Amino acid sequence: MESKKTSLVRFGFNFDKGGAHSARTMMLQELISLLSYVDAPKPSRADYIKAIEDDNCLGKRSAKTRGLTVRHLTTLYALDSSETISRALLYFWNRDADGRPLLALLCAYSRDALLRMSCPFIQQTAEGSTISREALEESIENLEPGRFSKATLKSTAQNINSTWTQSGHLSGRVRKIRSRANPTPGAVAYALFLGYLTGARGTSLFQTEYVKLLDCSFERALELAEDASRRGWIVFKRIGDVMEVLFPNLLNAQEMEWIREQN
Numbered sequence: 001m002e003s004k005k006t007s008l009v010r011f012g013f014n015f016d017k018g019g020a021h022s023a024r025t026m027m028l029q030e031l032i033s034l035l036s037y038v039d040a041p042k043p044s045r046a047d048y049i050k051a052i053e054d055d056n057c058l059g060k061r062s063a064k065t066r067g068l069t070v071r072h073l074t075t076l077y078a079l080d081s082s083e084t085i086s087r088a089l090l091y092f093w094n095r096d097a098d099g100r101p102l103l104a105l106l107c108a109y110s111r112d113a114l115l116r117m118s119c120p121f122i123q124q125t126a127e128g129s130t131i132s133r134e135a136l137e138e139s140i141e142n143l144e145p146g147r148f149s150k151a152t153l154k155s156t157a158q159n160i161n162s163t164w165t166q167s168g169h170l171s172g173r174v175r176k177i178r179s180r181a182n183p184t185p186g187a188v189a190y191a192l193f194l195g196y197l198t199g200a201r202g203t204s205l206f207q208t209e210y211v212k213l214l215d216c217s218f219e220r221a222l223e224l225a226e227d228a229s230r231r232g233w234i235v236f237k238r239i240g241d242v243m244e245v246l247f248p249n250l251l252n253a254q255e256m257e258w259i260r261e262q263n
Contacts, residue, residue, distance in 0.1 A: 203243055
């Protein structure tokens with residue numbers, strides 16, 4: 001398991017125990033503003049840092065706040081075209097505006113252990129049910145007894161609930177209601193790509209944790225993958241129950257070699 005995690009880190013996955021959600025949400029609005037401001041074909045992390053710290057494109061009040069914003073956003077999204085999953089995020093982000101909340105969630109989920117920890121609780125809650133902060137706190141405490149102080153547990157649960165609201169899985173400002181997310185062709189394609197990087201192939205690509213994040217049935221995921229393929233974003237071939245999904249636009253030669261090593 002550790003060797004697999006090590007291989008996935010090369011693609012930009014993060015398995016550190018902590019995460020940005022102890023301090024912030026997935027910061028969707030900041031991400032939207034930042035990616036709109038940095039208009040470069042292959043932006044580097046330095047480009048994003050300059051935009052936030054020097055240009056103050058996000059309108060932060062102090063240098064300290066700008067520095068913290070850089071730290072949290074890079075933790076969540078890597079923000080570097082040399083990182084596979086960050087580059088793929090930008091690829092679909094620029095092509096599927098409606099999918100941006102779920103694209104952000106997928107990338108943050110791949111890099112933030114605290115967000116991953118909350119996922120089973122959210123997914124197991126029936127649509128239309130109320131999700132309280134206290135119930136999420138209890139779920140986190142049961143998974144990691146004694147890890148968090150009462151204050152940290154409260155703020156982490158608030159941040160996580162806010163992230164799931166930004167992604168469309170919850171609705172309501174104070175009283176959070178489990179709703180259904182709105183999967184799009186780009187979000188499904190990105191979810192398939194993340195699963196592909198972890199070693200899933202064929203039909204199993206449509207059954208990974210990443211596709212399940214989208215509140216998407218198997219049949220609907222197939223339809224949206226076919227849509228993404230028609231748009232030229234991915235290659236999806238299907239003959240009966242035999243399926244192949246390829247990502248010629250998203251992987252460079254080095255990354256293809258890493259994929260071959262995995263296989």
